[in-house]
Amino acid sequence: MNGIKIIFNKEMHRVWKDPKMILSLFVLPVVMMIFIYGLIGMLGSRSQEEAEMHRSIVSIQNAPDGLAENMQEFEAGAEITYLSSEDSVEEVKQGIYDGDVDLLVVFPEDFIQNIRDYQEGQQHPDVQTFYNPSETYSELARERFVGSMQEYEKRLLAERFGSEEVLTAFTIDATNTESQIMDTKKAGAAYLSMMLPYLITLLLFAGTMSLGTDTISGEKERGTMASMLVTPVKRSSIVLGKLLALTVLSLISALVYIVSMVVAMPKAMAGMGEMSLTLDAGQIVMIAFIMLTLAFLYVALVGIVAVYARTVKEAGSYVTPIYLIVIVAGIITMFSGNDGHSVVEYLIPIYNSSVALGDILSGELEVTSFFMTIASSLAAGGILTFGITKAFDNEHVMFHA
Numbered sequence: 001m002n003g004i005k006i007i008f009n010k011e012m013h014r015v016w017k018d019p020k021m022i023l024s025l026f027v028l029p030v031v032m033m034i035f036i037y038g039l040i041g042m043l044g045s046r047s048q049e050e051a052e053m054h055r056s057i058v059s060i061q062n063a064p065d066g067l068a069e070n071m072q073e074f075e076a077g078a079e080i081t082y083l084s085s086e087d088s089v090e091e092v093k094q095g096i097y098d099g100d101v102d103l104l105v106v107f108p109e110d111f112i113q114n115i116r117d118y119q120e121g122q123q124h125p126d127v128q129t130f131y132n133p134s135e136t137y138s139e140l141a142r143e144r145f146v147g148s149m150q151e152y153e154k155r156l157l158a159e160r161f162g163s164e165e166v167l168t169a170f171t172i173d174a175t176n177t178e179s180q181i182m183d184t185k186k187a188g189a190a191y192l193s194m195m196l197p198y199l200i201t202l203l204l205f206a207g208t209m210s211l212g213t214d215t216i217s218g219e220k221e222r223g224t225m226a227s228m229l230v231t232p233v234k235r236s237s238i239v240l241g242k243l244l245a246l247t248v249l250s251l252i253s254a255l256v257y258i259v260s261m262v263v264a265m266p267k268a269m270a271g272m273g274e275m276s277l278t279l280d281a282g283q284i285v286m287i288a289f290i291m292l293t294l295a296f297l298y299v300a301l302v303g304i305v306a307v308y309a310r311t312v313k314e315a316g317s318y319v320t321p322i323y324l325i326v327i328v329a330g331i332i333t334m335f336s337g338n339d340g341h342s343v344v345e346y347l348i349p350i351y352n353s354s355v356a357l358g359d360i361l362s363g364e365l366e367v368t369s370f371f372m373t374i375a376s377s378l379a380a381g382g383i384l385t386f387g388i389t390k391a392f393d394n395e396h397v398m399f400h401a
Contacts, residue, residue, distance in 0.1 A: 003233040007241025011215060015249055025207060025253045047136075055079050056141035057100070059092045062107040070155055074148040078141065085109055089130075096132050102141035104130040115156055197357035198330035201350070204291065205298050205326045207253030209319050211246055212302030217315035226399060235392040239303075243385060246299040251291060283360050286370055290360075293377035294353040300384035307391045307398075330354050346372040349380040 015021050056078040060067075063082050068075060083089065095101030106128045108114060114125040129145065132138040219225040228238060301322055302315075309315035333354035341359070346352045346369045356373040359365035391397045 001237075003237030004241040004244065006233060007238050008245045011242055011245035012249070015211075025211070025249070026256050030256060054137050054140075056102045056137065056144070057095075058103045058105065058141060058145070059083055059089070059101065060105045060107070061085065061087065061089060062109055062111065064107055064111045067107075067152065070152040071145075071148045074144055077144065093130055096130055096135075096138060099132065099135050099138070102131065102135070102138045103145060105145060106130070112156070196361060197354045198334050200291065200357060201294065201326060201330050201354050203253075204250060204295055205323060208246065208250040208295065208298040208302050209316075209323060211249050211253070212299060213306050213309070213312050213315040213319060215242055215246055216303055216306035217309045217312045220309075220398070221311045229392075229398060236389050239385065239389045239392050243296070243299050243303060243388070246303070247292070247295045250295045250299060283363070286360050286365065287357065289374055290353050290356055290370075290377075293374050293381070294350075297349060297377045297381040297384075300381040300388065303388045304384045304391070307388055326350060333358055341369075343369075343372070347376050349376055352376055 015025070054077075058078045059081045061083040062085050083092075089104055089106065092101055092104045096104060108125050108127070111125055111127075118124065127149070129142055131142040216225075219228070229235065302319055305318045305322070306315040309318055329351040332351065341355055345355050352373045356365055356370060359369065
């Protein structure tokens with residue numbers, strides 16, 4: 001036990017006395033997160049403001065009488081050119097393709113008369129729009145135009161039938177002020193419960209990867225591992241001391257990322273409405289346990305790879321496929337929803353932690369599933385730790401790998 005403590009203190013001291021490592025693990029994440037999320041929020045707000053201020057460039061051919069009076073709101077945000085039926089629209093279409101024009105609207109000739117003369121079974125008068133969906137302003141102009149046409153359609157039908165009321169067979173929620181029945185806490189956390197598990201598991205592995213490869217492969221490459229192995233300290237104690245220190249440091253690194261993200265995220269969400277996440281004590285404890293066991297599993301995964309690598313660079317190349325697995329597992333959980341998961345999903349290491357974190361944040365994780373997730377991570381980490389211990393006992397691996 002004393003040997004584990006010695007190795008643990010050595011690893012912790014090695015990190016905390018190195019300004020470069022402190023900067024890369026605990027300072028840069030804060031700066032990076034605040035910068036990235038601040039930039040996202042700034043660019044999103046600017047894009048929204050520019051879209052609202054932009055005056056749509058629109059051409060309308062064969063505009064019927066009275067159209068302008070019913071599209072005053074649309075006209076206020078657009079520069080409209082009216083074309084007759086003799087005017088060519090090919091140049092306008094080319095302008096839409098090039099991004100210089102936002103929208104072309106072509107009304108049928110005798111549009112109003114066709115509506116008045118319409119008989120059941122005939123083709124309805126068709127208003128055609130031409131826009132470029134790859135251009136934000138063009139798509140927005142079409143949306144605004146279609147919205148304004150709904151009121152114009154009601155007025156035309158009211159003129160034909162004499163009253164707008166005869167066009168309404170029923171209403172939906174016109175007198176119902178309590179239509180929405182939902183858990184506001186769950187609704188507010190829906191987006192975050194999809195994103196945060198992915199980010200937590202990804203950032204936790206990122207910190208573990210850089211620390212683990214340097215702690216084991218780095219010491220082999222520098223020759224300090226050989227000196228350590230000839231000391232009276234048991235090799236199993238060296239393994240456990242290193243893994244324990246790596247687990248603690250990985251958790252601290254991940255927590256720095258997460259706190260930075262939570263602080264900076266409101267800046268990015270500024271244009272997405274109010275969004276909050278409230279956790280009770282039980283949820284916080286469960287998240288802490290899952291992060292702890294997941295950090296142990298990540299450390300063991302990186303350790304088993306690093307112990308067989310000759311250099312830090314080689315270890316990094318070996319760890320990359322595992323990193324990809326972590327990314328894929330997180331992406332799958334982002335789109336799997338929270339409609340319930342099978343028992344098997346809580347037994348798959350790495351993936352189960354993302355699933356469980358998502359369920360905790362949405363308030364849907366059952367106690368049985370929680371313990372299954374913890375047990376699965378501990379079992380997988382324990383098996384890998386046993387393999388690392390065996391590798392440390394192998395002279396060929398430690399001195400000639």
